[in-house]
Amino acid sequence: MKIWIKQTTIVKPAKETPTHSLWLSNLDLIQVRFHMGTLYFFNPCSSSNFPNTQLLIDALRKVLVLFYPAAGRLQKDKNGRLEVRCSGDGVMFVEAETDSTVQNIGLVTQSLDLSQLVPTIDYSGDISSFPLVLFQITYFKCGTICVGSSIHHTFGDATSLGYIMEAWSQTARGLSVKLTPFFDRTVLCAREPPCPVFPHTEYQPPPIHNPPMKSLAYRSNPESDSAIANLKLTRLQLKDLKAKAEIADSKFSTYEVLVAHMWRCACFANEDLSENDLTRLHIIVDGRSRLQPKLPQKYIGNTLFHARPVSLLGDFRRERFSRTVERVHGEIRKMDNTYLRSAIDYLERHHYLDHLVPGEGNPIFSCAANFCIVSLTKQMASELDFGWGRAFYERVSHMNEGKGFVIKSTDEEGSLIVTMCLKKTQLGKFQKLFYDFLNMSAL
Numbered sequence: 138m139k140i141w142i143k144q145t146t147i148v149k150p151a152k153e154t155p156t157h158s159l160w161l162s163n164l165d166l167i168q169v170r171f172h173m174g175t176l177y178f179f180n181p182c183s184s185s186n187f188p189n190t191q192l193l194i195d196a197l198r199k200v201l202v203l204f205y206p207a208a209g210r211l212q213k214d215k216n217g218r219l220e221v222r223c224s225g226d227g228v229m230f231v232e233a234e235t236d237s238t239v240q241n242i243g244l245v246t247q248s249l250d251l252s253q254l255v256p257t258i259d260y261s262g263d264i265s266s267f268p269l270v271l272f273q274i275t276y277f278k279c280g281t282i283c284v285g286s287s288i289h290h291t292f293g294d295a296t297s298l299g300y301i302m303e304a305w306s307q308t309a310r311g312l313s314v315k316l317t318p319f320f321d322r323t324v325l326c327a328r329e330p331p332c333p334v335f336p337h338t339e340y341q342p343p344p345i346h347n348p349p350m351k352s353l354a355y356r357s358n359p360e361s362d363s364a365i366a367n368l369k370l371t372r373l374q375l376k377d378l379k380a381k382a383e384i385a386d387s388k389f390s391t392y393e394v395l396v397a398h399m400w401r402c403a404c405f406a407n408e409d410l411s412e413n414d415l416t417r418l419h420i421i422v423d424g425r426s427r428l429q430p431k432l433p434q435k436y437i438g439n440t441l442f443h444a445r446p447v448s449l450l451g452d453f454r455r456e457r458f459s460r461t462v463e464r465v466h467g468e469i470r471k472m473d474n475t476y477l478r479s480a481i482d483y484l485e486r487h488h489y490l491d492h493l494v495p496g497e498g499n500p501i502f503s504c505a506a507n508f509c510i511v512s513l514t515k516q517m518a519s520e521l522d523f524g525w526g527r528a529f530y531e532r533v534s535h536m537n538e539g540k541g542f543v544i545k546s547t548d549e550e551g552s553l554i555v556t557m558c559l560k561k562t563q564l565g566k567f568q569k570l571f572y573d574f575l576n577m578s579a580l
Contacts, residue, residue: 142232148230149227156223157223161219161438164325166218168291175285175295175532176254181280200301200314201227203317204318206223209221213265231273239279252535254273255285288301296440296515309524322438331486339444365559366564366568370395390466393465393469395553396420396543397464402571403557403567406563407563411450415448416450416508417506418509421512424477428440444469444472509540510540511541532556536556541557
């Protein structure tokens, strides 16, 4: 896919905004130090509602007055700890076009590298030089419009980015923004003194004897031996999948059952591992609704915790599906306020938080039997509308091997889309197991 950049500009707030330093929580500091983004694809527009670039920029300038820290930059304080310098320096906006169509790029099949649809950043420079939020609007030959957005993960998570996108789309349509963002990260300070009451093995390195993945890429790599599967499950298929758990108790959510299914399919699809290898699943849990008292509405920042069940691969493959569901449920259920506050205290006592930051060379996700699953059913803004109608497809902009996402389907109520990135040699079996299990008594 060839992209032609029509313009690149730094968009600053429409009026002067407060200048100060914004403290970052430990949950912010352990995130990947890259921009992570979302792509929204809109159907072709008529001449009457075709995007007006200047209107979009003007709307963004207004939104940045409300979300002014997003127009700042990262910097280090006198102790070397990262913080946000609220400076009004602005965000990046790119307008681009391509001669490709959505059919050309295999949008809903196996397209891995769509990172060209968000602005490119040179990470070799000082971290203080990066805009915190990036936007790109790309016009396809077929008339489709893609709005790519990404946020530096140290500054915020997918939910934070969603709030900004929601406000931007409303402003672009001439509507008033009805949300008030909350930026004060001190609500996630550790207790004094910090008193972790759990061992928090989720922050320990993965099993080191597992064979390392050769194709790890935290930024999409078009030459990787990885590919993605986009798999849809209808409401009825999800109901059948829950029935396969063979547990009458309704305490198990559809999401927990689906996560267990994804984990098992990924493990069975990899035939290169022995029964003595360990498999560990990283389930991203949003603490917004779990912490007590609940965080202020529209909290901007990272609230992500990790549930990480682990098992010997041989035992895992032999256990019943219902046991895997129970394992996933137990790990998610324990993530209550007591556990999460303990995790925050544990991080406060950690001697060097940079060791917990995932990245190339960091082994946290770099083993062939380690997988990560993220739910974006709430964060993805299916109702996002800039005046061209709602997006017909949504996807994260960057995929790396071993990572999967669960997203709401935009075309059918109650359906979910699973996006999973694996080695190309494993993907076919993963897809087959994913659907065949609905017609089998065991996996």
